[in-house]
Amino acid sequence: MERFSFASRFGLPRTIIAGFVLLLFVMAPIVGADLTMQVGNVINRFSWNAVLVLAMVPMIHSGSSLNFGIPLGIIAGLLGGTLAIQLGATGPVSFFIAILLATPFALLLGGGYGWLLNRIKGGEMMIATYVGLASIAFMCMMWLLLPYTSPTMVWGLSGKGLRTTISLDGFYGGALANFLQIPIDPANGLYFPTGAILFFALLALGMWAFLHTKTGTAMTAVGSNPLFARASGINVDKMRLLSVIMSTWLGAVGILVYQQGFGFMQLYMAPNNMTLPTVAAILIGGAAVNKATIPHVIIGTILYQSVVTLTPTVMTAMIHMDVSEVVRIIISNGMIVYALTRKVKGGSR
Numbered sequence: 010m011e012r013f014s015f016a017s018r019f020g021l022p023r024t025i026i027a028g029f030v031l032l033l034f035v036m037a038p039i040v041g042a043d044l045t046m047q048v049g050n051v052i053n054r055f056s057w058n059a060v061l062v063l064a065m066v067p068m069i070h071s072g073s074s075l076n077f078g079i080p081l082g083i084i085a086g087l088l089g090g091t092l093a094i095q096l097g098a099t100g101p102v103s104f105f106i107a108i109l110l111a112t113p114f115a116l117l118l119g120g121g122y123g124w125l126l127n128r129i130k131g132g133e134m135m136i137a138t139y140v141g142l143a144s145i146a147f148m149c150m151m152w153l154l155l156p157y158t159s160p161t162m163v164w165g166l167s168g169k170g171l172r173t174t175i176s177l178d179g180f181y182g183g184a185l186a187n188f189l190q191i192p193i194d195p196a197n198g199l200y201f202p203t204g205a206i207l208f209f210a211l212l213a214l215g216m217w218a219f220l221h222t223k224t225g226t227a228m229t230a231v232g233s234n235p236l237f238a239r240a241s242g243i244n245v246d247k248m249r250l251l252s253v254i255m256s257t258w259l260g261a262v263g264i265l266v267y268q269q270g271f272g273f274m275q276l277y278m279a280p281n282n283m284t285l286p287t288v289a290a291i292l293i294g295g296a297a298v299n300k301a302t303i304p305h306v307i308i309g310t311i312l313y314q315s316v317v318t319l320t321p322t323v324m325t326a327m328i329h330m331d332v333s334e335v336v337r338i339i340i341s342n343g344m345i346v347y348a349l350t351r352k353v354k355g356g357s358r
Contacts, residue, residue: 023312033315033320042322042326049199052193055314057266058263060259064082066256068252068253069232069297069298071252072231072235075291079283080144080281081141082258085261086107094162103181107265111261111265120253122257123254127246145278152170161180175273175276183270184269185266190204205266224251231243290314293309295308
């Protein structure tokens, strides 16, 4: 009965995925992989992606759906990052300058996005997906047209248009990861990203605190029962708009955190590659379409990044064929379908 209760609360899909991750960790040293390095890689990837997954929480709480429009926040972050480089900001301070420059774009784009979602209640996911894809396509043109002049970013021959991939060496690459880093395997360049983990913890604590304020409670009420919330005097549209702006801003910060750990900035179609992994991670962690918590963010990011990190190593060593992309697609889309098709009452099961 106790095991049945645990399975019911944790969820069969998450139990299967957690079991698969545990199996990968067990198999890694057996097939000859360095277990320490694999654990370190998972920790590093968690530090890169956790803030992007955290960006899902506000919109889920307000009932504004899973944020398939997160590319808007990512674009705001990319604009902040490129402007910081254009203005000549260097070193770790350029990371915070990039956040400062990205904030107005996140507020503007998030406000417009939230206004649109308020006009089309009930079709948020379809609209969010369209907005995300359309914004990426639009920026593919704008990255070529915007008047950037920094030789670090523009194409060398024409001097116009931004490169597809921009190195962040000398700028905010490693700004958080190198702060108070702890050696794990220095011979292989593996360190514990203390600064990035602390930065995520600070944002997560801020989100937790906000959700326990009067405004945060009102936002949760809107997501749980908008009719009851409206009858209680809560401005439903205002709460939804606030949640979208918060999600967009966190998405902007999240992509900057990802970039400083990855060491490069990727433009054009790259934001499209962040949407499904981010949505899948929050769902794998146990979130429902109207409820998400900080533990869901942490658990989901660890499970998802463990799968995409360990699968290539273990599977390639076992069958001499890289099937990591296949596994990633199955897990991402499978968890999304599971979450969107089940009937949710009061949260995750």
